[in-house]
Amino acid sequence: MNREEIQLCYQTALGFIKDAGKILLTAKDIVLEEKAPGDIVSEYDVKVENVLIRRLKMNFPTHKFIGEEESHRKKRISELSNDPTWIIDPIDGTSNFVRGFPTTCISVGLVVNKEQIMGIIYNPFSMELYTAIKGSGAYLNGERIYSKETENIGRASFIYELSLAKTASLRKMYLTRLKYLINEVEGIRSFGCAAMSICYIARGYFESYQCDGLFPWDYAAAALILREAGGYVCDPTGVEFDLLKGDILACCTKKLAEQFVEVVNKADEEWKILP
Incomplete structure (x- = not known):
């Protein structure tokens, strides 16, 4: 996958993720299901994942997908191949989300040849958009970010x-x-x-x-x-x-x-x- 193709994937996914964030901002009367002890899922997890996968598949029909709720339904995680693969967490921090605690987000990564090449994380409640394309740095709302240099x-x-x-x-x-x-x-x-x-x-x-x-x-x-x-x-x-x-x-x-x-x-x- 060349740089132009990666950039197209990034711009396309970014729009879809921002739209999915609007779904979370309008959430109310949240219905919960327990997948396993201590592991809950809401109907919004399913809604957001379905929207993202459906829209990405329309634009990239040859790509593969690994989603949290999809994997739960299949009771297995798909093997990672060399094909472009989107790995999606529709709501990371569901327990926080249902309590109104704003440390939660939508997470979408793209892997090609089993290597991470793109990541987008969006918290619509705090308006934090973290993005990265391999080799191009990391950004928060368009501004370059750096980790600390602590070694102790x-x-x-x-x-x-x-x-x-x-x-x-x-x-x-x-x-x-x-x-x-x-x-x-x-x-x-x-x-x-x-x-x-x-x-x-x-x-x-x-x-x-x-x-x-x-x-x-x-x-x-x-x-x-x-x-x-x-x-x-x-x-x-x-x-x-x-x-x-x-x-x-x-x-x-x-x-x-x-x-x-x-x-x-x-x-x-x-x-x-x-x-």
């Missing part, structure tokens, strides 16, 4: 999604890592919205974010935006970031990420031998 974990404000500790298979890992990390970082926050949390690092609000047990749509756009802002993304154990694995460590600098990995690996040695 003791000066890092750390975003940690502790709500995922509700999942029995992840609980020991999360709580053991928390025990180790809380002694190392400057402070801990939790916003319940992966895409916005990573964008907060890209714009320089915070220094680090870590989460296991996510899905590709949670960070398909945000990881690229952070990288284009100068940040660093890897697996929490230090290996190369895998878009489909669901585990991510996002930091403002590589050196800071290396310090987090060291602490995480020590914590993992403990929880893996716990009864």
Whole structure:
């Protein structure tokens, strides 16, 4: 896919995403469904995803799609091929959205040859539009943004999604890592919205974010935006970031990420031998 084709994809998707934001701004009498314990979906998740996929398919009929609600219905995540693939989270932070808490967003990423090439994240409530095309920098409402240059974990404000500790298979890992990390970082926050949390690092609000047990749509756009802002993304154990694995460590600098990995690996040695 050449630059002109990528730019066409970007401009086309941008208009659709802004239109989808209007759907969220007019939401009322929200009906909820529980997909799994602690994992809720609203009819607006479904509405926004259907609108985005339908309109993108009309413009790019040969492209593929991985959407959160579509994957839930199929009970599986489609394999990632080399074809242009849109990865869509219609509402990241649904729990925040239904409570009227404005840390929520629409997230759309485009992957070609299994490589992230474009990301758009739009929070219509705060009017924050984060965008990136690979190799062209990251932007907030059209203004270039950069992550911080912090390299000391003791000066890092750390975003940690502790709500995922509700999942029995992840609980020991999360709580053991928390025990180790809380002694190392400057402070801990939790916003319940992966895409916005990573964008907060890209714009320089915070220094680090870590989460296991996510899905590709949670960070398909945000990881690229952070990288284009100068940040660093890897697996929490230090290996190369895998878009489909669901585990991510996002930091403002590589050196800071290396310090987090060291602490995480020590914590993992403990929880893996716990009864």
